Amino acid sequence: MAKGIADVVKGIRLKDSEEGWQLRFPGPVCAVTRHVSVDGRTAIAFPGERPEKGGKEEAALVAPCDRIAVFDIDTGRKLWDKKLLGPSGSAMSVNVTMTRGAVLATTGQASVAYDMTSGECLWADTASSNCTDMGFAGGRSLIALVQCGDSADPVFRVRKVAPRAGRPVWTYKVADGIKGVHLASSSPPVIAVAAGEVRSTTLITLSDRGKAAGHDPSGGRPLRTRLRRGLQR
Incomplete structure (x- = not known):
């Protein structure tokens, strides 16, 4: 399983509860999906730039949640990451999910879908x-x-x-x-x-x-x- 703690995602082995890998991001992870594909892919959203100095809780709230990534939950290898289209959303407004070969996100102002394997943008709705x-x-x-x-x-x-x-x-x-x-x-x-x-x-x-x-x-x-x-x- 994968567990997010601030700006780090850790892979925890189910057989012994020991840490198997770490994946670090520029800022605190701000959105996750609970879904995992049959081949072990899952997705998260995170800030593309490290937040300015401040407490971790404050940084998590104010940092723009503007990137999405897919990684292998078994190895911790990042498969791709993309900048979310449209205006950057706050940590409280971004939502990420997966279904049928697609990874989807909404920022409260825009919605976008990516191919789960390639990261290619399938469609986006950024119009007011x-x-x-x-x-x-x-x-x-x-x-x-x-x-x-x-x-x-x-x-x-x-x-x-x-x-x-x-x-x-x-x-x-x-x-x-x-x-x-x-x-x-x-x-x-x-x-x-x-x-x-x-x-x-x-x-x-x-x-x-x-x-x-x-x-x-x-x-x-x-x-x-x-x-x-x-x-x-």
Whole structure:
């Protein structure tokens, strides 16, 4: 497994929990994906330049998160790294994921996809718009969280996206008045929404066509589920 600590990623051998390799970056690692390809590739985002002097926590927050890299989790060998297209995002706004031979990132102002093997840019969306990709969920499929309108009263949409083409397959409009949305799963598509509260309170499962599923065929129970408070931490 790989473990990020400040500006270093360490490879930990599962058989004995010993360190196998280190991969160092100019600044603190600012975004990771939990996914690993079948041949051991995974991706992270990091600052391309070393932050100015300051505490590590402060540097992690202010350093521009402007590069993405893919490395071999077994050997620690960096396979490629690229500068993210569009305006540089902060550590809090960048999101990285992987699916079906593609590595994807969004900075809160731009979205981009790269070929997992070569690092070639597959597509990018850097145009100014009333709607912005806020994050991706990858794995077996790819869904995107889109926020439109005024940040004080946002409208959220969830889209299934063709990862290597960037085109939307379907779009689900989240109900008005929702304060926030979290992408819990891409396959099946599951979202957690903050309905009337700041924290997530409800899980909604979507069908393969992007429709809110009404009932679980196996048990007949609604798939719109109220989260227990103990699960919100």
